[in-house]
Amino acid sequence: MTTGKRPPLPLAPRVLRCAMAAILLAASVFSADLRAADDEKNDDQTQKRLVWMRENQTGMWNISPREGLYLYDLVVRHHLKRGLEIGTSNGYSGIWIASGMRATGGHLLTLEIDEERAQLARENFQAAGVERYVTLERVDALQTLPKLTGPFDFVFIDAEKSDYVRYLQMVLPLVPNGGVIVAHNVSDMADELRDFIERVKTDPELKTTFAAPGPGGFSVSIKRGGR
Numbered sequence: 344m345t346t347g348k349r350p351p352l353p354l355a356p357r358v359l360r361c362a363m364a365a366i367l368l369a370a371s372v373f374s375a376d377l378r379a380a381d382d383e384k385n386d387d388q389t390q391k392r393l394v395w396m397r398e399n400q401t402g403m404w405n406i407s408p409r410e411g412l413y414l415y416d417l418v419v420r421h422h423l424k425r426g427l428e429i430g431t432s433n434g435y436s437g438i439w440i441a442s443g444m445r446a447t448g449g450h451l452l453t454l455e456i457d458e459e460r461a462q463l464a465r466e467n468f469q470a471a472g473v474e475r476y477v478t479l480e481r482v483d484a485l486q487t488l489p490k491l492t493g494p495f496d497f498v499f500i501d502a503e504k505s506d507y508v509r510y511l512q513m514v515l516p517l518v519p520n521g522g523v524i525v526a527h528n529v530s531d532m533a534d535e536l537r538d539f540i541e542r543v544k545t546d547p548e549l550k551t552t553f554a555a556p557g558p559g560g561f562s563v564s565i566k567r568g569g570r
């Protein structure tokens with residue numbers, strides 16, 4: 344008669360199994376530790392470069408550190424993974440966004456028209472340790488945006504203020520419902536951006552709020568679809 348119970352393993356295989364389980368557990372704890380240590384090291388390297396940039400590369404029209412932290416938080420909190428930035432300059436905001444993408448497993452495409460600033464950005468991405476999470480294209484965004492297929496669940500607009508409405512029109516088809524479009528300088532350049540601000544407030548495809556973590560001010564528009 345069978346009882347359905349398995350006969351106990353002889354001692355040697357039992358010991359072997361326990362040892363294997365212990366080794367696997369230790370390996371997974373160790374690799375999680377390694378990952379955490381790696382992230383910490385990267386974060387340290389990233390923060391050092393951001394501080395260095397503020398001290399050594401002035402006149403680049405960068406967002407402020409608090410604005411950078413706001414963008415990083417936004418990317419991480421909403422698990423955003425496909426980023427597009429219009430207006431890289433020397434890469435200051437790009438580093439904040441790319442480190443958010445590092446945390447979510449995402450990637451940033453950033454567009455800059457000026458070769459000198461694009462070269463600085465390349466060096467800064469490398470020095471900040473985020474080069475794997477960002478692709479820089481030295482292009483005119485107005486020419487390039489119509490050729491992109493997306494989708495992008497995070498867009499940051501920070502180039503010529505007179506082109507913001509055009510940028511918005513071009514990126515809207517590339518952003519899925521629930522995607523976020525952030526634009527800089529809606530506080531300190533509100534006059535130049537009057538048409539853009541009116542558009543993001545009234546477009547039925549967008550639900551827009553405003554945030555002022557720094558002097559520039561952000562519009563934060565969530566695409567909700569359906570006109």
Ligand SMILES: C[S@@+](CC[C@H](N)C(=O)[O-])C[C@H]1O[C@@H](n2cnc3c(N)ncnc32)[C@H](O)[C@@H]1O
Pocket residue numbers: 403404405406429430431432433434435436437454455456457460482483484485501502503
């Ligand atoms: C305000 S700065 C960007 C600052 C950057 N986002 C930061 O906070 O570190 C604007 C940048 O947009 C670039 N730009 C202006 N028109 C552009 C265009 N049509 N295509 C791509 N970049 C453009 C300028 O060369 C300039 O470097």
